Amino acid sequence: MTAAVSAPTDTVSGDRVVRFARAERWLHWSNASLFLLLLATGMTLYVPALSRLVGRRVLVKDIHVYSGLLLPVPLLLAYAGHWRQSVRRDVRRLSRWSVDDRRWLTSLGRRGKHRMGKFNAGQKLNAIFVAGCIPVMLATGIIMRWFDPFPLAWRTGATFVHDWFALALLVVIFGHIGKALAEPISMHAMAKGTVPAGHAERQHPRWWSELQQTQGPSGQERTKP
Amino acid sequence: MGRRALLGMLGLGAVGILWGAKAQARMEEVLRPFTVNDQTGLSSFLPSAGRFRIYTVTGTLPSRSDAEYRLTVDGDVDTPVSLDLADLRDRLPQTSMTKDFQCVTGWRVADVPWKGVKLPDLLTDAGVRPGATHVRFWSFDGAYTETLTLEQAMRDDVLIAHHMLGKPVTREHGGPVRLYVAPMYGYKSLKWLDRIEVVSALDDPTDPGYWERLGYDVDAWVGRSNGLADDPT
Numbered sequence: 001m002t003a004a005v006s007a008p009t010d011t012v013s014g015d016r017v018v019r020f021a022r023a024e025r026w027l028h029w030s031n032a033s034l035f036l037l038l039l040a041t042g043m044t045l046y047v048p049a050l051s052r053l054v055g056r057r058v059l060v061k062d063i064h065v066y067s068g069l070l071l072p073v074p075l076l077l078a079y080a081g082h083w084r085q086s087v088r089r090d091v092r093r094l095s096r097w098s099v100d101d102r103r104w105l106t107s108l109g110r111r112g113k114h115r116m117g118k119f120n121a122g123q124k125l126n127a128i129f130v131a132g133c134i135p136v137m138l139a140t141g142i143i144m145r146w147f148d149p150f151p152l153a154w155r156t157g158a159t160f161v162h163d164w165f166a167l168a169l170l171v172v173i174f175g176h177i178g179k180a181l182a183e184p185i186s187m188h189a190m191a192k193g194t195v196p197a198g199h200a201e202r203q204h205p206r207w208w209s210e211l212q213q214t215q216g217p218s219g220q221e222r223t224k225p
Numbered sequence: 226m227g228r229r230a231l232l233g234m235l236g237l238g239a240v241g242i243l244w245g246a247k248a249q250a251r252m253e254e255v256l257r258p259f260t261v262n263d264q265t266g267l268s269s270f271l272p273s274a275g276r277f278r279i280y281t282v283t284g285t286l287p288s289r290s291d292a293e294y295r296l297t298v299d300g301d302v303d304t305p306v307s308l309d310l311a312d313l314r315d316r317l318p319q320t321s322m323t324k325d326f327q328c329v330t331g332w333r334v335a336d337v338p339w340k341g342v343k344l345p346d347l348l349t350d351a352g353v354r355p356g357a358t359h360v361r362f363w364s365f366d367g368a369y370t371e372t373l374t375l376e377q378a379m380r381d382d383v384l385i386a387h388h389m390l391g392k393p394v395t396r397e398h399g400g401p402v403r404l405y406v407a408p409m410y411g412y413k414s415l416k417w418l419d420r421i422e423v424v425s426a427l428d429d430p431t432d433p434g435y436w437e438r439l440g441y442d443v444d445a446w447v448g449r450s451n452g453l454a455d456d457p458t
Contacts, residue, residue: 157248
């Protein structure tokens with residue numbers, strides 16, 4: 001195992017490639033902590049058996065509300081400094097949809113004719129869904145908590161949206177955790193930042209060729225203006 | 226693609242806020258046949274499948290054992306009484322009703338079976354003194370109080386409930402004994418009922434009640450208060 005790296009994303013260094021720069025790992029893990037805390041407290045408020053087990057409803061509600069208000073902070077911070085380059089590059093990758101992604105989806109991720117880029121279609125959908133949930137859960141949560149200025153029907157509607165999105169999030173997040181646990185290389189990439197160059201070449205050929213184009217054989221990154 | 230999907234989600238969220246109340250009502254209607262006969266209890270985890278949400282006004286979920294439980298009826302009455310669970314379950318005349326529970330925040334649980342003692346029976350037994358105008362309810366959680374006018378309290382659909390949903394009222398639903406004011410929004414149906422006090426003026430700092438002091442209507446008729454138009458329960 002290698003040590004954690006602080007190089008920008010997509011840097012090739014010897015036999016390792018930087019998959020996630022430090023800012024991206026921080027973004028991922030602070031989001032992950034917030035989402036897990038919110039799911040745990042949210043379920044405590046929602047499932048009567050858990051409410052009974054935990055008690056202390058007011059405290060649980062406060063934790064839920066305030067960690068919910070923090071939800072957009074990691075993403076804003078990720079864009080706040082020079083480290084935004086790495087984040088932006090991957091956000092652009094995650095939001096671009098290719099023919100290969102459609103092939104990946106229709107073959108349900110089995111090896112097929114598609115040539116994988118840095119992210120597969122499942123990872124893209126996961127990232128977009130979770131990112132979209134941030135404003136949706138924040139807005140509906142605010143209406144539920146500070147309902148006074150809004151029509152009462154909005155409160156019902158906000159609760160409805162908040163509940164269904166939470167249920168979907170629960171499924172998606174546990175699916176994501178399950179997939180990650182099954183892939184030690186991916187886990188390592190999110191923990192320390194790098195993957196073996198051979199892995200990138202075999203599993204993500206399109207990403208690998210991108211890296212070859214932007215970087216010389218020496219492994220030094222060519223700086224772009 | 227990413228931007229479109231993101232905007233789509235935001236749109237879905239906004240539409241849900243605006244029309245979710247209607248969608249929820251419709252969904253409950255459609256799901257009713259399944260949720261009513263659901264033996265697994267799984268449907269109770271689905272949002273908007275006619276499920277209760279549990280609210281408490283204090284930090285902890287109040288608790289009192291069946292053996293410890295006593296209900297006091299006092300204030301402007303001829304004979305103040307203290308009733309235990311056996312009195313409420315066996316000695317006094319029992320009333321059952323199956324009625325909806327409508328929360329002011331929008332959710333509704335249809336056809337909830339309730340069983341208990343009618344409040345007018347209790348008040349008549351205790352003997353309400355002339356001049357009394359209201360009934361104040363105290364919860365043993367130490368914070369939740371409610372009030373009804375004497376006229377409202379004497380309605381036949383106001384129940385001191387010890388059973389709901391076919392079993393003794395559970396702790397999260399306000400057990401062992403709670404109030405059920407059938408024609409009003411759920412906040413009137415005080416949980417963890419401790420004391421029923423007949424009074425001749427609303428002069429306690431807690432009056433007219435916990436939720437009323439937070440802004441909800443004092444007369445909480447379903448569909449005719451709080452700016453809402455729900456079907457009557």
